[in-house]
Amino acid sequence: MFILPIMKIRLLQIGKxxxxxxxxxxxxxxKRIQGYITxxxxxxxxxxxxxxxxxQILRQKEAELILAKLKSDELVILLDEQGKEMHSRGFAExxxxxxxxxxxxxxxxxxxxxxxxxxxxxxANKKISLSKMTFSHQLIRLIFAEQxxxxxxIINNHPYHND
Amino acid sequence: MFILPIMKIRLLQIGKxxxxxxxxxxxxxxKRIQGYITxxxxxxxxxxxxxxxxxQILRQKEAELILAKLKSDELVILLDEQGKEMHSRGFAExxxxxxxxxxxxxxxxxxxxxxxxxxxxxxANKKISLSKMTFSHQLIRLIFAEQxxxxxxIINNHPYHND
Numbered sequence: 001m002f003i004l005p006i007m008k009i010r011l012l013q014i015g016k017x018x019x020x021x022x023x024x025x026x027x028x029x030x031k032r033i034q035g036y037i038t039x040x041x042x043x044x045x046x047x048x049x050x051x052x053x054x055x056q057i058l059r060q061k062e063a064e065l066i067l068a069k070l071k072s073d074e075l076v077i078l079l080d081e082q083g084k085e086m087h088s089r090g091f092a093e094x095x096x097x098x099x100x101x102x103x104x105x106x107x108x109x110x111x112x113x114x115x116x117x118x119x120x121x122x123x124a125n126k127k128i129s130l131s132k133m134t135f136s137h138q139l140i141r142l143i144f145a146e147q148x149x150x151x152x153x154i155i156n157n158h159p160y161h162n163d
Numbered sequence: 164m165f166i167l168p169i170m171k172i173r174l175l176q177i178g179k180x181x182x183x184x185x186x187x188x189x190x191x192x193x194k195r196i197q198g199y200i201t202x203x204x205x206x207x208x209x210x211x212x213x214x215x216x217x218x219q220i221l222r223q224k225e226a227e228l229i230l231a232k233l234k235s236d237e238l239v240i241l242l243d244e245q246g247k248e249m250h251s252r253g254f255a256e257x258x259x260x261x262x263x264x265x266x267x268x269x270x271x272x273x274x275x276x277x278x279x280x281x282x283x284x285x286x287a288n289k290k291i292s293l294s295k296m297t298f299s300h301q302l303i304r305l306i307f308a309e310q311x312x313x314x315x316x317i318i319n320n321h322p323y324h325n326d
Binding site: 021022085114139 | 250
């Protein structure tokens with residue numbers, strides 16, 4: 001019997017996923033991830049009247065909402081263009097290390113359309129970039145879900161990943 | 164009135180897109196790309212009994228099918244892990260340059276599950292990597308479609324892209 005690791009993974013995101021095709025795709029990978037590890041998604045409601053705010057003010061308001069969700073002992077990883085790019089196997093090794101170090105809770109955060117404020121960068125333990133290219137913060141959710149599924153298929157030696 | 168550029172873009176891919184959510188997502192970006200430029204997708208049927216072939220033989224068979232589709236005067240760009248990573252603006256500048264050089268036909272190719280054979284690498288004019296991470300050759304279709312849409316929204320100064 002396969003026993004789920006003690007480590008839990010959570011994804012924090014801003015605003016619900018708009019496109020049906022993304023909702024469907026993300027759901028399908030989430031289910032597959034949950035076969036490997038406890039995984040949940042938490043969606044922070046969009047800031048009201050966001051369109052009337054400057055990007056800077058919007059990022060600050062989003063930061064308050066994000067920080068309110070974070071406990072002091074969780075490992076916080078931003079999915080961010082300024083982050084470090086990794087190969088899929090490197091990402092899997094990093095996640096395996098966190099399990100080996102008995103990290104209990106890893107929280108990944110995908111920011112809003114204008115990214116993160118300085119407060120969030122200060123709280124973060126790590127930043128990972130999924131690509132040099134920019135993708136919409138909505139599409140990133142699907143890309144991340146596939147990559148996290150790939151990560152655990154690598155850790156468990158299952159044949160999803162080809163080098 | 165907006166006049167479509169003379170340059171045409173084509174995507175060649177191996178095997179039909181399996182997941183409905185990907186079909187939906189790709190279709191939605193394709194329509195938006197076609198507002199900017201003549202764009203089509205051509206799907207090469209999967210090689211028969213592919214599962215019984217070695218990756219090397221499969222890549223060779225796929226290469227024959229791909230090469231039969233290519234004319235000598237088109238600019239062939241592989242979407243490939245070994246390729247050069249670009250920022251979204253850099254990709255848009257590159258595509259703008261091709262239009263400035265009066266390139267008539269650009270063909271992007273997404274390989275099969277095991278990538279490309281040497282014959283394809285030899286024919287290619289350029290290789291672009293969308294990420295250091297590995298994504299499934301099916302998901303790459305959606306990621307590419309969003310990036311090509313983003314590229315033309317940048318070229319046309321439309322407000323899809325935030326730096």
